[in-house]
Amino acid sequence: MAQTEQFAADFAARTGPGSPSVGSVVNRMRALRSDLPPQDGVAVFNRVYLAVTEELGLRIERGEFPDRRAAVTLHVLFAERYLSAVGTTTAGGRPPDCWRPLFQYRRHPRVRPLQFALAGINAHIGHDLALAVVDTCRRLGCEPPQLEGEFDRVGDILTMLEEHIREDLMPGPDLLEVADPLTHLLGAWSLERARDGAWSAARLLWGIREHPELVREFTDRLDAGVGLVGRCLLTPWP
Template sequence: MAAENIDDVVDGLAGIVREAGRARDRVGYFAALYRQVTVEVRAAIHGGLFDDGARMDRFDTHFGNRYFDAYDAWRRDRSGPRCWREAFGLLDDADTVIVQHLLLGVNAHINLDLAIAAARTSPGEAIHALRRDFLLINDILARVVLVVQDSVGALSPLLSLLDQVGARTDERILDFSVRQSREEAWHNAVLLAGQNEEEREAAIERLDIRAAVLARLTARPGGLVRPALQLVRSTESDDVPAVITHLDNAMERPSARQGTV
């Protein structure tokens, strides 16, 4: 699928969420989170919160198409970027906990796709004018991620065990930091925006390799985290459609509207 505007991105994600629910496919976990991010970004565009709403529509469309391309490549022949293959490759793994599925998707989309979408939207020197809006979209992303993370607690009663072994504190879960990755994404966007095609391809390859390494650390952590994850998984819901619905409604709950996470 290919989106032409942010409305297409929202519709495409909603379609993946619906189909995942019918098929009991865990791909719907991250798609539900991402749909809510996109809805929030669209509301911010319509509300005039960005310096350039039309530019942010293009930005979000490029960003969404990165996900759709990876999703389609995986469905077609198990190809696509390394970090997305790591994420999609665990969808049938019954031992992977809900929060891992979410973070694997967030890792690939932030550590690879976000910088690419920004550089494509504002190449060359134009990238610097994007900074304020880029930071604002990052704030929206972080807010939704935290709300959805918090809502996972209702589905994963022993999730607090990860805090006790130091794997889940604030924005940090396992070996993946949302905040740090958002900061690095801007640096990488500026880098990509100033490169020629050959340099850009090499840089994107390096970003993909790094994101794939982070994905493996998130998927298969060591130390005390591993047995803690096993306990967490033993109490989680196995009703995939219900989990998808719960995650897809996270931003509609009173706590989310009040900004409480």
């Protein structure tokens, strides 16, 4: 049994059935990896996200997260939003607007793998992360400030996602000239700014949680705005 799978079994034994499991998320991402052709845009994002999720499970098992339950809950509820978008699309439904560009362009021959990966991380952090923080607060009966430490630690792991993307998908240095549009694309989007925006959005959503109409309006606009950025990231090459 792999270390991540062993971690999932141990965690479930300690917390009981129905508790969120990093292992279950990993297994679903592995199934996607098997089902999708490697050049599919969703498969590109899934591959790097799977590697980071496996690493996160190992770090939690090593005790690198002081509040283990909060870290697991936050990460699993976060990943569930991506997996839900995939499931909705596979079933013929409409995913959140933030994910639609990736699903629409996933087989476009003039979109580079790096663009697919950036569009996925933009949707996941720009939209899903804020909602996952609120989901976690509701699940654990806490407030965002109590999760800030785990948010930062999970955020540090997400930085690995960007590193994986750059290491695995960056074209050769001969292609990255100053005038190359891809160079401009890489400089126009920032994971750090997206993380900061997600934390601010989570705090705002928590503050207005007793006003469903405001929550719905804000989340709809957040979804649409992140989707617009994703569409720009997936601009086909001539």
